[in-house]
Amino acid sequence: MPTCKLCGRSFDTLTELYMHLSSECNRIPRSRRCPVCGNKYRSIRFMKHHLINEALIETRHMNYLISI
Ligand SMILES: [Zn+2]
Ligand SMILES: [Zn+2]
Numbered sequence: 001m002p003t004c005k006l007c008g009r010s011f012d013t014l015t016e017l018y019m020h021l022s023s024e025c026n027r028i029p030r031s032r033r034c035p036v037c038g039n040k041y042r043s044i045r046f047m048k049h050h051l052i053n054e055a056l057i058e059t060r061h062m063n064y065l066i067s068i
Pocket of ligand 2: 036051
């Protein structure tokens with residue numbers, strides 16, 4: 001079951017989990033720097049966008065946000 005590693009909530013599908021991460025998870029770091037790869041972004045919003053998008057394609061970011 002896809003689980004948000006940041007807040008511990010479980011979801012039926014990965015899609016629901018991604019929607020949770022992009023809209024309502026309040027544990028996503030409020031930082032302009034990505035906690036996984038260290039890249040710095042123009043705003044917190046950009047960093048969050050990066051983190052969630054990378055998680056779709058890249059293992060390190062996925063492991064930070066998601067356990068299946
Ligand atoms: Zn969460
Ligand atoms: Zn990153």
